[in-house]
Amino acid sequence: xxxxxxxxxxxxxxxxxxxxxxxxRDSSFPIKISLVISNNRNASGINFAxxxxxxxxxxxxxxxxxxxxxxxxxxxxxxxxxxxxxYMKIISKxxxxxxxxxxxxxxxxxxxxxxxxxxxxxxxxxxETKGGCTVHFVNDKLDSGIKIIQKFFFIKSxxxxxxxxxKTQNLEYRAFPEAIIKIFRDI
Ligand code: GAR
Numbered sequence: 001x002x003x004x005x006x007x008x009x010x011x012x013x014x015x016x017x018x019x020x021x022x023x024x025r026d027s028s029f030p031i032k033i034s035l036v037i038s039n040n041r042n043a044s045g046i047n048f049a050x051x052x053x054x055x056x057x058x059x060x061x062x063x064x065x066x067x068x069x070x071x072x073x074x075x076x077x078x079x080x081x082x083x084x085x086x087y088m089k090i091i092s093k094x095x096x097x098x099x100x101x102x103x104x105x106x107x108x109x110x111x112x113x114x115x116x117x118x119x120x121x122x123x124x125x126x127x128e129t130k131g132g133c134t135v136h137f138v139n140d141k142l143d144s145g146i147k148i149i150q151k152f153f154f155i156k157s158x159x160x161x162x163x164x165x166x167k168t169q170n171l172e173y174r175a176f177p178e179a180i181i182k183i184f185r186d187i
Contacts (some may be wrong), residue, residue, distance in 0.1 A: 003032040004184070007079045010038050014045015016071035016085035016106060016176055017167060021052050023177045024081075030184035035077040039089050067092050074099075080152060084138065085176070088117075093140050103138040105145070106176050108168045110134060110152055115143035115151070120161040131155050131164050134174045135179035148179040 003024070008017050017036065036049040036056040050058035057073050059066045071094075074082075084091070084105040096103065102136050109119040111134040123131055132152030136146035151171040155164065 004081040005034040006081040007035040008083045010045040011040045011088040018048045019173045035083040107134050120164040139146050151175045
């Protein structure tokens with residue numbers, strides 16, 4: 001099986017990156033993590049790239065040429081698939097155009113509910129009964145592309161933001177790999 005060379009974009013802890021690296025070591029998993037890109041030089045997730053010897057690139061989104069640097073790096077590593085795993089920046093329209101239908105994102109809510117940031121505090125404010133995560137294709141509107149997989153849990157009284165995040169991330173570690181398997185099974 002030819003694995004798709006994949007780049008994972010991160011901004012922080014990188015627990016989804018770690019999980020994807022671990023899945024990708026299975027010969028039947030359809031992607032190989034060939035590159036990590038972080039917009040945050042202090043992202044602890046970079047340590048997973050170092051530990052598992054995956055090349056990584058830091059980009060400064062304040063510098064105008066950063067988009068060019070991203071595109072050149074993706075080209076250099078022959079990347080054909082992109083996973084946004086806690087990447088807290090908007091992806092440029094140009095990049096979306098180059099990789100149309102090949103960029104997916106994981107979001108910590110049951111989209112279309114709670115697009116954007118601070119999902120857990122907003123869910124608690126609204127007395128939601130269910131939380132969860134969504135893996136979706138990326139288009140040029142925030143958290144709005146076609147859904148691939150959603151997983152949910154019931155919110156219990158007493159659940160706070162920390163608990164919601166933990167429950168959500170536990171689902172994410174299953175949802176992200178399942179979504180990837182589904183995409184490449186269907187084509
Ligand atoms: C994940 O929970 C992901 O859903 C969220 O960031 C976290 C990253 O965790 N993404 C977003 O909020 C995107 N809008 P990780 O760095 O431990 O993988």
